[in-house]
Amino acid sequence: MSGSRTDMLKTARAEPLWPRPPLWVSALGAAALALLIAYPFIFTTSFSQHLMILILLYALMAQSWNVVAGLSGQISLGQAIFFGIGAYSSTVLFAKYGVTPWVGLMVGMLLSALAAVAIGVPTLRLRGHYFAIATLLIGSGVQIVFQRWDWVGAASGLYVPIERASPWFYLQFHTSKVPYYYLALGAVAIGYLVVWKLRRSRLGFRLQALRDEPDAAASLGIAIARHKVLAFMISAAMMSVAGTFYAQYVLVLDPERLFSAEISIIVLLMTVLGGSGTLWGPALGAAILVPLSEYSRIWFGGTGRTIDLILYGILILLVCMWRTSGILSLLEERIRRRAEMP
Amino acid sequence: MSPLLDVSGLTKRYGGVTANADIVFDVNEGEIVGIIGPNGAGKSTLFDLITGFQQPDGGRVLLDGHDITGLRPDRISRLGVARTFQKLKPFIDLTVTENVIVGALAHTSDMKTARDRALESLAFVDLLEKRNNFARELSTGQRKRLELARALAMSPRLILMDEVTGGVDQRSIVGLIALVLELKQRGVTVVMIEHNMQVIMRLADRILALHAGRPIAFGAPEQVRSEPAVVDAYLGTVTDAA
Ligand SMILES: Nc1ncnc2c1ncn2[C@@H]1O[C@H](COP(=O)(O)OP(=O)(O)OP(=O)(O)O)[C@@H](O)[C@H]1O
Numbered sequence: 001m002s003g004s005r006t007d008m009l010k011t012a013r014a015e016p017l018w019p020r021p022p023l024w025v026s027a028l029g030a031a032a033l034a035l036l037i038a039y040p041f042i043f044t045t046s047f048s049q050h051l052m053i054l055i056l057l058y059a060l061m062a063q064s065w066n067v068v069a070g071l072s073g074q075i076s077l078g079q080a081i082f083f084g085i086g087a088y089s090s091t092v093l094f095a096k097y098g099v100t101p102w103v104g105l106m107v108g109m110l111l112s113a114l115a116a117v118a119i120g121v122p123t124l125r126l127r128g129h130y131f132a133i134a135t136l137l138i139g140s141g142v143q144i145v146f147q148r149w150d151w152v153g154a155a156s157g158l159y160v161p162i163e164r165a166s167p168w169f170y171l172q173f174h175t176s177k178v179p180y181y182y183l184a185l186g187a188v189a190i191g192y193l194v195v196w197k198l199r200r201s202r203l204g205f206r207l208q209a210l211r212d213e214p215d216a217a218a219s220l221g222i223a224i225a226r227h228k229v230l231a232f233m234i235s236a237a238m239m240s241v242a243g244t245f246y247a248q249y250v251l252v253l254d255p256e257r258l259f260s261a262e263i264s265i266i267v268l269l270m271t272v273l274g275g276s277g278t279l280w281g282p283a284l285g286a287a288i289l290v291p292l293s294e295y296s297r298i299w300f301g302g303t304g305r306t307i308d309l310i311l312y313g314i315l316i317l318l319v320c321m322w323r324t325s326g327i328l329s330l331l332e333e334r335i336r337r338r339a340e341m342p
Numbered sequence: 343m344s345p346l347l348d349v350s351g352l353t354k355r356y357g358g359v360t361a362n363a364d365i366v367f368d369v370n371e372g373e374i375v376g377i378i379g380p381n382g383a384g385k386s387t388l389f390d391l392i393t394g395f396q397q398p399d400g401g402r403v404l405l406d407g408h409d410i411t412g413l414r415p416d417r418i419s420r421l422g423v424a425r426t427f428q429k430l431k432p433f434i435d436l437t438v439t440e441n442v443i444v445g446a447l448a449h450t451s452d453m454k455t456a457r458d459r460a461l462e463s464l465a466f467v468d469l470l471e472k473r474n475n476f477a478r479e480l481s482t483g484q485r486k487r488l489e490l491a492r493a494l495a496m497s498p499r500l501i502l503m504d505e506v507t508g509g510v511d512q513r514s515i516v517g518l519i520a521l522v523l524e525l526k527q528r529g530v531t532v533v534m535i536e537h538n539m540q541v542i543m544r545l546a547d548r549i550l551a552l553h554a555g556r557p558i559a560f561g562a563p564e565q566v567r568s569e570p571a572v573v574d575a576y577l578g579t580v581t582d583a584a
């Protein structure tokens with residue numbers, strides 16, 4: 001090897017393993033974090049707190065879609081399945097057996113991961129759009145099952161029994177939204193930390209590799225089907241956490257809403273808008289679309305439900321015209337490329 | 343000593359096309375074996391059969407005496423068999439270093455170790471300069487070297503290279519020749535599909551010539567080149583003269 005090449009190798013080895021974000025990005029991040037922590041004290045109205053809780057909840061749900069679709073490239077149209085499983089697991093365990101929702105949360109994650117295996121093993125080995133179609137169909141199938149299943153209340157659903165003592169044990173807060181806010185913030189923090197770690201791990205790199213070029217990934221020893229299922233399991237468990245949280249927040253389970261295809265689609269829209277495959281894209285998408293939906297509902301009354309979907313569509317169209325991989329991907333690329341390096 | 347790679351009777355049909363017919367050849371440890379043949383001769387198909395990307399209709403592939411016929415590509419890879427693709431397959435959303443890290447992760451889950459291994463591999467193919475670029479920004483020649491670096495980062499015992507010199511400028515070809523010789527010196531066994539006769543005559547210890555899916559010659563370079571069937575295949579005409 002020539003001398004200059006040896007020198008360049010030395011320089012390259014001395015570079016940090018992970019590129020450091022520019023100062024202004026770190027500063028912005030710190031400011032955002034401070035704002036998030038202080039938010040309920042700055043914005044004290046019930047509506048502004050509710051709005052932020054929804055943003056956090058959707059940020060978690062969108063990230064769950066991002067793991068399976070953004071990282072491993074498998075378009076799931078059935079994320080609502082795991083949202084519903086999370087909500088029903090904790091509620092059924094609590095309503096029928098008095099088990100704390102904390103345990104219900106874990107059980108929901110486990111059941112969701114198992115459901116992901118059951119759905120993923122037969123469908124993820126197929127290439128093309130089979131997985132997307134299968135998850136969409138299974139999603140509506142699961143909804144129908146829950147709407148007819150008497151033991152869990154069939155179409156009228158379930159109520160979470162009201163419990164005023166030990167709010168942190170029963171995960172119900174009747175006097176203030178603030179605990180819900182911090183619970184949601186904590187869940188998002190953990191979820192995003194896990195994904196941040198994942199993206200820098202062997203598993204994360206392998207998922208991105210098989211997303212881009214499955215054959216090349218296989219030629220490097222990556223078991224394609226097994227890795228896709230693994231990503232789907234992680235995604236399902238995350239979605240399930242959001243479901244349990246949502247059940248504890250609204251205290252009523254409506255299978256029509258919980259298992260709706262709309263939920264599966266919205267998490268997709270948010271992620272694609274914010275930046276699919278990036279860490280913060282899902283959160284950005286949620287921060288844009290949740291207020292859009294809530295305000296349009298206020299401004300347009302009942303018909304707002306359709307108006308917000310139209311607005312979503314227009315936004316996505318804009319993203320596609322401007323750049324196919326979402327708002328944040330530009331920034332992330334610039335950081336990863338490290339063009340500033342001498 | 344049994345050969346590292348032992349192929350016998352390998353056959354593959356695509357509908358009416360017999361892409362590989364009864365192919366027999368072997369590769370000894372530390373050897374460079376070249377595969378030549380006109381377009382559509384079945385060279386890439388042979389690689390796909392050996393590495394598990396296509397299932398053969400007949401025949402056997404032995405690696406180090408063990409039957410690996412029809413195993414999944416990732417299983418075969420983990421036995422130490424690397425390959426490049428004629429139709430290049432870079433991970434376009436990853437940087438050059440990240441691409442090669444995926445290869446290096448075959449043997450370690452420590453990211454720092456993998457990164458350093460990747461950088462060495464990039465230095466080896468002389469692509470270190472582009473390490474922080476995205477793979478999609480590379481030229482074809484650079485992509486070929488990336489593909490090679492990625493495969494080499496998994497420290498294979500055997501590497502199958504599909505036309506790494508095709509469409510590459512003369513200066514890079516010289517570099518690639520040096521690179522293959524260096525690989526051989528490190529004890530890596532090489533099977534390479536090559537259109538450039540000068541390159542393959544210079545590098546290969548033995549050459550397998552294919553024509554219309556059939557093996558028409560296998561042996562020392564000089565011997566294969568003067569084989570009438572090979573001359574005919576390359577001239578595209580049938581001559582009676584011996
Ligand atoms: N997946 C496939 N489906 C159908 N036919 C195929 C497939 N792959 C290859 N073939 C056919 O098999 C024959 C051999 O193709 P192959 O790619 O192995 O040739 P090659 O020697 O690599 O050619 P080249 O020098 O052009 O790369 C060709 O006739 C080709 O059209």
Ligand SMILES: [Mg+2]
Nearest residue numbers: 385386387428
């Ligand atoms: Mg070929």
